[in-house]
Structure formats: C-alpha cells, structure tokens
Amino acid sequence: MTPLAATDKLFFERSDAALDRAAAEASLAPALAGSDDGELYLEYRESEQISLDDGRIRSAGFDTTLGFGLRAVAGEATGYAHAGELSEPALRRAASSVAAVAAGHSGVAAEPPRATNARLYSDANPLGATEFPARTALLAEIDAYARGKDARVVQVMASIAGEWQAVQIMRADGMRVADMRPLVRLNISLVVEQNGRRETGSYGTGGRFAYDHVTAPTVWRGAVDEALRQALVNLESVPAPAGEMEVVLGSGWPGILLHEAIGHGLEGDFNRKKTSAFAGLLGSRIAVPGVTVVDDGTLPDRRGSLTVDDEGTPTSRTVLIEDGVLVGFMQDRLNARLMGMRATGNGRRQSYAHSPMPRMTNTVMLAGPHSPDEMIRSVRRGLYAVNFGGGQVDITSGKFVFSASEAYLIEDGKVTAPVKGATLIGNGPDALTKVTMVGNDMALDPGIGTCGKNGQGVPVGVGQPTLKLSGLTVGGTAT
Numbered sequence: 502m503t504p505l506a507a508t509d510k511l512f513f514e515r516s517d518a519a520l521d522r523a524a525a526e527a528s529l530a531p532a533l534a535g536s537d538d539g540e541l542y543l544e545y546r547e548s549e550q551i552s553l554d555d556g557r558i559r560s561a562g563f564d565t566t567l568g569f570g571l572r573a574v575a576g577e578a579t580g581y582a583h584a585g586e587l588s589e590p591a592l593r594r595a596a597s598s599v600a601a602v603a604a605g606h607s608g609v610a611a612e613p614p615r616a617t618n619a620r621l622y623s624d625a626n627p628l629g630a631t632e633f634p635a636r637t638a639l640l641a642e643i644d645a646y647a648r649g650k651d652a653r654v655v656q657v658m659a660s661i662a663g664e665w666q667a668v669q670i671m672r673a674d675g676m677r678v679a680d681m682r683p684l685v686r687l688n689i690s691l692v693v694e695q696n697g698r699r700e701t702g703s704y705g706t707g708g709r710f711a712y713d714h715v716t717a718p719t720v721w722r723g724a725v726d727e728a729l730r731q732a733l734v735n736l737e738s739v740p741a742p743a744g745e746m747e748v749v750l751g752s753g754w755p756g757i758l759l760h761e762a763i764g765h766g767l768e769g770d771f772n773r774k775k776t777s778a779f780a781g782l783l784g785s786r787i788a789v790p791g792v793t794v795v796d797d798g799t800l801p802d803r804r805g806s807l808t809v810d811d812e813g814t815p816t817s818r819t820v821l822i823e824d825g826v827l828v829g830f831m832q833d834r835l836n837a838r839l840m841g842m843r844a845t846g847n848g849r850r851q852s853y854a855h856s857p858m859p860r861m862t863n864t865v866m867l868a869g870p871h872s873p874d875e876m877i878r879s880v881r882r883g884l885y886a887v888n889f890g891g892g893q894v895d896i897t898s899g900k901f902v903f904s905a906s907e908a909y910l911i912e913d914g915k916v917t918a919p920v921k922g923a924t925l926i927g928n929g930p931d932a933l934t935k936v937t938m939v940g941n942d943m944a945l946d947p948g949i950g951t952c953g954k955n956g957q958g959v960p961v962g963v964g965q966p967t968l969k970l971s972g973l974t975v976g977g978t979a980t
Contacts (some may be wrong), residue, residue: 519589525671532600533600535938536574541671542669542670544627545565545668547564548665550660553640567879569853576838614844621684622709627663627665627685628664631713642852644659647691651733653733665683689721703906704724704728705724707948743976743977743979748975749884750886750967752944753944754888758889760802764794764864766899766930769833773840779930782827784828787827791870792825794820798818798963799818805864812833819846829845832848833859864961865962866943868966879914880969881913885916886908891904899929901929905924920977925975925976926974926975939968943963943964944964944966
C-alpha cells in the first residue's frame with residue numbers, strides 16, 4: 502500500500518472519521534485564495550516511553566494524537582490554525598481564520614514541491630512489532646547486566662521510547678504528499694561509586710527503524726558497556742585546566758558543537774532577517790580551506806532524516822560550506838521564496854500544532870586527510886574532548902559554551918589524565934577559522950539528537966571527523 506493510500510485510511514476512512522477527503526480538498530481553495538503558499542497538514546502519531554530506575558519501572562506512557570494544521574502565507578505574513586480533531590466544522594473554522602492573512606493580497610500560488618519516489622525508512626509501525634511487557638522486561642535485563650558487569654555500579658537508569666508518525670500534506674493545487682515515520686531510542690545512564698566518590702556515564706542510540714535495532718543483545722549490551730566505560734573513566738578524572746589552548750574534538754557526537762554554534766546560523770530565516778552572524782556572507786570565505794559542511798536529510802534510517810519535510814518538499818544533501826566558503830543555507834519554502842532561492846527540504850515542525858520553519862536534519866562536517874593520532878602527536882599541551890553534554894549558543898553572535906562529559910589532557914603529544922569540569926568557550930564564526938587539521942575518520946552520532954528552536958523540538962543528527970582547533974578557550978576547575 503502506498504503512503505497516500507495508507508494515510509487516507511488513517512485520516513478519511515476510519516470508522517469514526519468526521520472528515521472526508523473531498524471536503525478537505527474543497528476547503529483549501531477558499532482558505533488559500535490570494536495566498537502565495539500554504540497547505541493542510543494532517544498528522545497521526547502514536548508514542549510510548551518506558552523508564553526504569555534502580556530496578557523499578559518509574560514511568561510508562563502511551564499516547565495517540567490526531568489533528569491538523571492549516572497555513573496560508575501572504576508575503577512575509579503567515580496565518581496558521583490547528584485543531585486536535587479532524588472534522589468539517591473544525592476545518593471550516595480554521596479556513597476562515599487563516600484566510601484573513603491574504604485579505605487584499607493578490608498573490609500567485611508558488612509552484613508545488615517536486616515529487617519523490619525515495620523511501621528512506623520503513624513505513625512499519627515499530628510500536629506494534631513487540632508486546633509492551635517485552636520492553637519492560639528488557640529494561641530489567643539491562644539493569645541486571647549492568648550491575649553484574651562491575652560491583653561499583655550503584656544506580657542504573659534506562660529508558661526506551663518509540664513513536665510512529667503518519668502525515669499527509671494537501672495543497673490547493675491538488676498535490677498530496679504522505680510519509681510514515683518510525684523513530685526509536687534507547688538511553689542508559691549509570692552511577693558508579695569508589696571510595697566515596699560517585700561519577701556517571703551515559704550512552705544512547707536510535708534511529709528511524711524498528712525496536713529490534715536497539716533491543717538486540719549486542720546493541721544494548723554495547724550501550725551498557727560504553728556507559729560503564731565513561732563512568733569508570735570519570736572516576737579517575739582530575740580537575741580540568743583553564744585557559745587558551747589547542748583542542749582536539751572527537752568524531753561523531755561532538756558534532757553537536759557544529760550543529761549549535763554554526764548550523765543554526767546557516768538556517769534561512771536567520772539570514773533573511775539578518776540576525777545570523779553569517780548574514781550577508783554568502784560566497785565569502787568563513788572557514789579555513791578543507792572545511793566542508795553539509796546538511797543531509799537523505800541518509801537512510803538516520804534520526805534526522807526525512808523522505809519529505811513537513812511542507813512536502815523532498816529532503817536533500819545541501820552543501821553549506823565548501824572548502825571554507827559559504828555556499829548555501831537551509832531553506833523552507835517561505836524563506837526560500839523571499840530570498841530568491843530554492844527550498845532545500847528543511848521545512849520542519851514539531852507537530853500539527855506548529856507552523857514549519859527552516860531546521861537542520863543531519864548536519865555533518867566531511868572528512869579530511871589527517872589521522873587522529875597525527876593530531877594528538879602535534880599538540881604539546883591541550884585538551885582532547887571526546888563527548889559533550891549540554892551547551893548554550895547565541896545565534897546572533899555565534900557565542901557558545903559547551904561542557905565536555907568526557908575529556909582528557911594532551912601532554913607532549915600523548916593523551917594522559919581524564920579531566921572533569923571542562924567547558925569550551927568561543928563563537929562559531931571564529932572557531933571555523935581556528936580549525937588546523939581535519940581528520941579522516943568522519944562518524945555520525947549514535948542517533949540521540951533533539952534540536953530546540955522557537956519552542957519546537959525535532960529529532961536531528963550530527964557528525965564530524967576528529968578536528969584540531971588552535972587557541973580555543975577552555976574553562977576549567979583546576980586551581
């Protein structure tokens with residue numbers, strides 16, 4: 502069954518359906534008359550989450566949502582209305598509300614998105630593949646395995662979450678696009694204690710596939726082993742030094758710094774409004790040669806990937822920085838039209854209750870020529886940051902502060918003591934000019950990213966090779 506046929510069954514052919522397809526299509530033309538763009542976005546979502554703490558299930562929940570969002574765009578203005586029901590009265594009320602944005606406006610409807618036959622993930626609902634009790638039993642097994650690995654484990658926290666989202670996007674020109682999106686995630690966090698000192702370690706994995714990709718014994722045991730390794734490393738950590746020094750960033754998840762400090766500044770809306778640190782620099786060199794950054798929503802099964810975005814545009818591999826030169830932005834339809842550019846498939850929304858805006862998918866720096874060992878050997882005194890926790894960034898200036906959850910000293914070309922309390926301080930545009938070596942080991946994150954913007958959260962991916970930066974400020978706690 503095609504995605505369109507399958508979603509028709511969910512939205513229009515249910516036994517309790519209060520809206521048929523003909524009525525939905527008939528409402529669009531008057532609602533979007535005179536508008537430059539717009540769509541009806543239909544969404545059905547099932548989601549569940551189960552968490553265990555110290556051998557007991559602390560929370561478990563299952564939720565189903567169904568609703569629509571109707572948008573009309575006139576110039577820079579957007580009219581948006583949504584409802585948590587699918588019915589003709591609700592759609593009529595929404596149509597009368599959004600039509601007001603185009604009153605007196607004589608826009609010409611934008612060309613529809615191009616069609617795509619790509620299927621980047623399975624249409625199957627992962628929540629129906631196994632019984633709920635099997636997932637609670639898995640969490641108990643994780644707890645027992647972690648405690649059996651090392652007597653120093655004093656607390657185990659584990660959670661498993663999954664969702665299945667079905668969307669259909671309808672336009673006034675008759676175009677319809679549908680997508681069915683699985684998403685699962687496993688998280689494990691451990692606390693270890695030795696001689697009165699307690700430290701934590703954590704690991705997560707996930708993506709757009711069925712539960713068996715994270716519930717396979719080799720996967721969840723590997724996740725426990727990695728969380729335990731990090732916790733035991735932290736038991737031996739010493740206070741981090743402070744000051745300006747060379748920093749080597751690990752591959753994979755440390756790309757979250759790239760995402761936050763640079764990626765957001767390359768989204769179309771910030772550049773159109775000239776609130777980004779990169780506004781007006783298209784075609785200019787903003788990074789050293791050898792730095793190439795892409796946003797790629799077409800990677801199969803990845804957490805940030807989408808067959809089509811939430812406006813119906815196929816996602817793409819968008820080159821943002823090429824060999825150090827700014828060559829593109831991530832665009833939704835509205836900002837692309839106003840900037841005279843093409844939509845790149847980055848129009849995303851958290852749910853039917855939210856209007857779309859330009860968002861990242863999987864943001865990645867491509868590999869270079871250097872080996873990680875070569876980078877470490879070139880550092881006399883510095884920091885090797887392998888994993889990151891939280892961080893903050895200011896989009897306008899690009900200033901960032903990120904805390905390293907796993908980091909080590911580099912002394913005379915060798916990785917030595919693990920350190921605790923290290924933070925990296927700087928700004929994205931400046932950091933791009935301080936990259937001195939790009940590794941040959943590009944890796945993607947394990948599938949755990951969620952990005953927040955304007956109150957909306959969406960799943961994303963990041964990735965990068967090992968990087969060496971000169972003169973980055975490190976905040977530490979060593980006295």
